[in-house]
Amino acid sequence: MKQTNEPGGVIIGQRNRLQYIILGLLSQRAQTGYDLTRAFDHEIGEFWQASHSQIYPLLQRLETGGDITHEDLITGEKLAKKQYELTPQGRTKLNAWISEPSPELTATKDDFILKLYFIKSADDPRLAPMIAEQLQLHRDQVEHLQARRQTVFPTDDAIQAAYGHYLILEHAIERETHYVAWLERQAATNH
Incomplete structure (x- = not known):
């Protein structure tokens, strides 16, 4: 309780x-x-x-x-x-x-992942276009986040002045980079 x-x-x-x-x-x-x-x-x-x-x-x-x-x-x-x-x-x-502690994990709301749940076959013709679309969106997001890092944190002093924000941006870059890698693997196997 x-x-x-x-x-x-x-x-x-x-x-x-x-x-x-x-x-x-x-x-x-x-x-x-x-x-x-x-x-x-x-x-x-x-x-x-x-x-x-x-x-x-x-x-x-x-x-x-x-x-x-x-x-x-x-x-x-x-x-x-x-x-x-x-x-x-x-x-x-x-x-x-x-x-205060943050002991709960919260689910992310990702429509793409939700839609994937209802795809029943690797041969589903909707799958490849869905993956291709998401791959482009997430590649664009990685590029955007990397540009933000350059703009907002060009120096070590800037990083130290807003360290928590810097950590969040780094986390977002890593998350999106991993998402892109996963999508690339799926695109290669679902041609």
């Missing part, structure tokens, strides 16, 4: 993880909702997806709960933007989440 670490029996790691990603991004620097949304298009998007429609309501809930606060910034003549920052309570919440 799992132990709880909050009143009411809620296990912190099972609550909405998106809130912790937002708290973590705001721990790096104050940001607007637009800045946070863009982070999911770039770095965070490599391992976690979130949409505009998920981020903005969560920002409001985090602010109501006292984890973040905002300052109105005026850009141009009239355009006001909210720039969010972490409160001490939010920083404590983020640090508690980072420090």
Whole structure:
């Protein structure tokens, strides 16, 4: 039986993880909702997806709960933007989440793998095109990730300044490289 670490029996790691990603991004620097949304298009998007429609309501809930606060910034003549920052309570919440164990493996959602499950024969005519498509997608992803590594981590100082991010990027490169190798073997045997 799992132990709880909050009143009411809620296990912190099972609550909405998106809130912790937002708290973590705001721990790096104050940001607007637009800045946070863009982070999911770039770095965070490599391992976690979130949409505009998920981020903005969560920002409001985090602010109501006292984890973040905002300052109105005026850009141009009239355009006001909210720039969010972490409160001490939010920083404590983020640090508690980072420090807790991560004992569960979560399944990845991969449509290709799901579709493969329903292929019953190596002679299925759908198999070779499916593998070829995935091979190209994953080769492109390896190339993209390697380019990101060059851009984001050009020096040892850059690596040390964001070491956890660097480790995630290295993990993604290795994962995609292994996926490509597996697909290449399947393409060779399923001609």
